[in-house]
Amino acid sequence: MDFSLNEVQMMLAESIEKFIANDYNFDTRQKIAATPTGFDTGVWSTFAELGWTAVPFSEADGGFDGGVEEIMVVMQRFGQGLVVEPYLANVILAGGVLKRLANDAQKEQWLQPMIAGELQTALAFAEPQSRYELADVVTSARADGDNWIIDGHKTYVLNGGTADLLIVPARTSGEAGASDGISLFAVATDSDGVTRNAYATVDGLRAAEVQLEGVRVPAAALLGDLNGGFAALEAAVDEATLAVCAEAVGIMRTLTDKTVAFTKSRVQFGVPIASFQALQHRMVDMLTACEQAQSLLLWAVMRYASGAGDARAAVSSIKYLVGTSGQTIGEEAVQMHGGMGVTWDLDVAHYFKRLTAISMLFGDADWHLDRLAT
């Protein structure tokens, strides 16, 4: 039994912590989040240079040979730094599909440039009607000679506005809602028939509504087997779910620390408000929730990495916990910061907004609890 990081994981952790401490303070983050694309290309290049974009890929793919443990190490620290760069969209989501399904030529064309930081990618996992059901794919693809013609509407495509390449799940057979009959296509965003409406999200990130109207792609755009794309889609989203849970645990810890520090310095009625038992017990509850979430995250990551039969339940368990106690921590942090907590200027508010977005991403707490309640 050992919960410590190995040497390589430790080095990765330290390099990210150093970067955030030296080069990514809250003001920097806010400036980056306010730019039109919502991320900084220089920072993104640094991520690639430091090898962070290569973390969850095999050595053969030019990667670091990391798995969900290493993803956890990265994302927990990105949570603490409130990083807005599109790591999840590129590395975990699009990268997660490409590493599983792309052939050598496709990897060379899309995966390697993404790892090198030169190609922006996105996975279009949601549609307006689908809510959190990945298999609810109405977007269709039909064969036309050697080409595929894709029609449909994708929503909340993370990094969709900046992406050069979209990975589009489309129905090639079967009923709406069936997991069989979904195929994944790599679609260049400058293709004819692709219309994007990019927007900012509440957490300072960027997403896009994407319309696909008669978009023609070549046979070589099909990733993996025809009708057999769902397993890779689901696996990429499972990993992404663990990734945002790790990010959330990092945020929960940061919010707890900040709240404790603030109440020790904030004086009212002539005393620090930390001396009030009404607040003390609530901060203890925050700490307890942090520890519980940290513990469950470790379990879920190890469970998932082991490929155990209940790996899916592990993902839903941690997502449920983060969606409930994480949200509570965010609300409590804001409450205990008083009026300042509801201002744009205070970092706490932005951590809270990111936690809120995470609580809904890939299924809210109720949705995941339902998967466990069988």
Next chain:
Amino acid sequence: MHVTFSEQELAFQSEVRAFFRDEYPEDIRRKRASGIDLPPEDQVRWQQLLHAKGYAGVNWPVEYGGTGWSPVQKYIYATEEANANAPMVVPFGLSMVGPVIYTFGNEQQKERFLPDILASRVWWCQGYSEPGAGSDLASLKTRADLVGDHFVVNGTKTWTTLGQHADWIFCLVRTNTEVSRRQEGISFLLIDMKTPGVTVTPIILLDGVPEVNEVHFDNVEVPVENLVGEEGKGWTYGKVLLQHERTNIAGVARSRYRAKRLREEAGRSAHGAAPLREDRNFMRRLAALEVELKALEYTELRTLAAVSAGKAPGPESSILKIKGTEIQQALDTLYMRAAGYYALPFVPEQFEADFTGTRVGEGSEARTALRYFNFRKASIYGGSNEIQKNIIAKHVLGL
């Protein structure tokens, strides 16, 4: 990062599992399965079997006859013990006063008391709380005045669990009132319950059971050699004991066993009703509880890993106590709801070993509400959960 056991640990697991399979008496097993109360003689018989096997002093060092187990071994043992639904060891001797004596007692005391504790030949009980000193334990008023070679003890202790069976009691008593801090001047004293002036009166709990008592001391003469450690340092010793107690109270392995049982039972039909598995509300509550429990299991494992690495269990044990008791109580609620109307009969005598009448309900379902009521105590004893929060606020968060 891994939670796999080493080969030696797996071998240990097999050994413990075999013990519970082969040497856990069938009659006790049957009583436990149908919710029948264990009479004290069964409890003692079981603890003496543990002692014969060398499993009695789980937390004790080898030099005092303990197991000397690593934290991982203790975790394995607790899991197997829970999965066998074996009786809980009465904690007052083996888990509480024993460690205080071998840590702070003198050689004479160790020789005199430890073997009997380990072999369950002497039944101990606890004298901490008083009618006027609950959460504010340091306000305790039971006094021990030194007169010659005796302390003369006067006062009342309360909530003394199973004190009606006890041979000895360990007490926190005030030996000095001229102190600047109330925590000073408190001493740790061992008292023979047969000493003249000791009387025990039962307190009936809300489930109708005389589980706890008041213990009165009226000019009770206690030899000075029964003082453990230094006079006036009892508060420090008592705190060490409470940290052990809190870790035990969390009862994670027991809760895991009970949650697993509940999930199995939810798949079955009782009294011809539809299985609870088809009840979405019930299953969602159970699933949410299982998530919290799994998290707590890993919080405990992380604590164990830290202890293995040489850190003492500190105020973090308060987190285990809070979450552990909350989960126990949530499980009690679910068991009660699972039983429906069959939770409600108040027929405690049907769970006595010699009951010959017609039982109401199947298995232990007619105990579920009684257990729910009884275990409201869990968030109160061992330092109420609010006191635990005060401890964490002060010692972990520095508030």
